[in-house]
Amino acid sequence: MELYSLSMQLRTRKLASILIALITPLSILIPLAALLLTSCESGSKSTSGKGGYVSADSFFYHRAKGDLYKIAGKECDPKQTGRLKTLADSARTASPDKDHFVAVNDSDGTPYALGIGLPHNFDRNRAYPLIVYLHGGIGTEISTKGEHAWEMLGGLRDSIDLIIASPSGNRFAPWWTHRGMERILHAVRYASIMYDIDTDKIFLAGVSDGATGCYAVASALGGNGPFAGYFAISGFGGMLPNLGVRLSIDNLRKRPIYNIQGGKDRLYPIEAVNGFIEYLSKEGVPVVSKVYPDEEHGFEYKELEYSELLKRVKEWSLKD
Numbered sequence: 001m002e003l004y005s006l007s008m009q010l011r012t013r014k015l016a017s018i019l020i021a022l023i024t025p026l027s028i029l030i031p032l033a034a035l036l037l038t039s040c041e042s043g044s045k046s047t048s049g050k051g052g053y054v055s056a057d058s059f060f061y062h063r064a065k066g067d068l069y070k071i072a073g074k075e076c077d078p079k080q081t082g083r084l085k086t087l088a089d090s091a092r093t094a095s096p097d098k099d100h101f102v103a104v105n106d107s108d109g110t111p112y113a114l115g116i117g118l119p120h121n122f123d124r125n126r127a128y129p130l131i132v133y134l135h136g137g138i139g140t141e142i143s144t145k146g147e148h149a150w151e152m153l154g155g156l157r158d159s160i161d162l163i164i165a166s167p168s169g170n171r172f173a174p175w176w177t178h179r180g181m182e183r184i185l186h187a188v189r190y191a192s193i194m195y196d197i198d199t200d201k202i203f204l205a206g207v208s209d210g211a212t213g214c215y216a217v218a219s220a221l222g223g224n225g226p227f228a229g230y231f232a233i234s235g236f237g238g239m240l241p242n243l244g245v246r247l248s249i250d251n252l253r254k255r256p257i258y259n260i261q262g263g264k265d266r267l268y269p270i271e272a273v274n275g276f277i278e279y280l281s282k283e284g285v286p287v288v289s290k291v292y293p294d295e296e297h298g299f300e301y302k303e304l305e306y307s308e309l310l311k312r313v314k315e316w317s318l319k320d
Contacts, residue, residue, distance in 0.1 A: 001273050012062070056080035060087040063194050070109075088193075089147040095194035096188040097122050104190060106179055112168040115185055115193075119156050129162040129201035129313055132187045132227075136208025136234075136298075138169040138180075145169070152207060152299060159310055161203075165191045175206070175213025176245045178222040184217060200318040202226045205309075207299045211235020214257070215247075222251030229316040231309060233260040233299050236268040238276035249283045257287040258312055262295030262304060 003100050052074055059076035072272030076084055078099025102151040119128060135149035153164055166287045174180050184204065191197055205222040206214045214230040221227070240247055259277055270291065277289045290308065295301050 026190040053077040056084040060084060089129050091193055113147045115147045116148045117150040117164040120157055127196040127198040130191050131164045131183055131203045131205050133164055134175050134206030134210030134213045138174050138308040139171050141170055143168050143170055156306055163191060163195060174244060176216035177191045181217060195282045203229050205231035207233045208235055212237055216240055216245050218255055219248045219251050223254035226320045229256045231258050234297050236273055252285045256316060259287055259289045261295035263290050263291050265297040267297045
């Protein structure tokens with residue numbers, strides 16, 4: 001099946017290495033204070049960019065906001081370790097305790113919206129699982145779809161306490177590109193700065209283009225990313241090679257994938273989707289497929305799937 005050939009020589013071959021560099025700080029990001037203090041106490045100056053030190057306030061603010069380009073090649077002033085710890089502690093103390101959205105930026109300063117859905121009975125003293133949700137319909141120039149996109153899975157909070165974060169994607173930031181994946185990873189970073197996240201229980205879910213994005217991230221990050229598993233709904237990972245994204249079977253084998261599809265999906269015919277899932281299964285990818293024969297594209301039947309999604313949120317863990 002040429003569509004899924006791993007020997008394809010594509011321009012995006014280096015995407016995985018770029019993303020590994022992006023997610024490396026996430027492995028030490030939580031608790032946040034530990035990462036920030038490490039950055040301050042190391043006293044080492046980066047050789048990239050102009051180098052040098054920035055104030056604790058600038059270092060903290062720009063990392064939280066996503067303005068990494070403003071501190072590229074710089075480290076936190078090691079003399080301001082105490083101030084940085086104070087900022088880290090106060091961020092969680094003063095973070096919003098209700099559902100909300102914020103304006104954040106790509107590493108080059110491009111703004112977009114990030115939505116956050118909190119547990120009904122939010123408690124700052126608890127660590128919560130995190131689901132990063134990727135919306136569909138990214139063919140527009142709108143950069144605010146993530147404001148309320150997380151509500152697609154908001155009903156899960158009636159049965160389990162968790163946090164849902166939804167970044168915004170668009171035609172300039174498809175989920176399977178460097179910029180799109182940067183937004184996905186920053187959703188994890190932002191949520192981890194503001195709230196206590198169970199780092200063994202971080203998941204990536206998406207509908208339509210968002211589901212295709214889940215396959216792209218799983219292929220790019222493998223076992224090196226923060227995600228314990230993927231929920232791909234009404235998407236088609238098999239189209240990624242046609243979009244210039246190489247599929248790595250080795251990486252796809254590293255984390256479980258739960259694929260949900262409507263049998264009457266006119267955008268992604270079930271025959272093509274089933275063929276892709278069968279291919280992955282034969283290659284040893286831990287993918288489970290659920291088909292609703294009479295459902296169309298989208299996730300209008302989401303209530304029927306909540307129990308299965310909840311089961312996997314409870315069972316899947318990076319500890320496994």
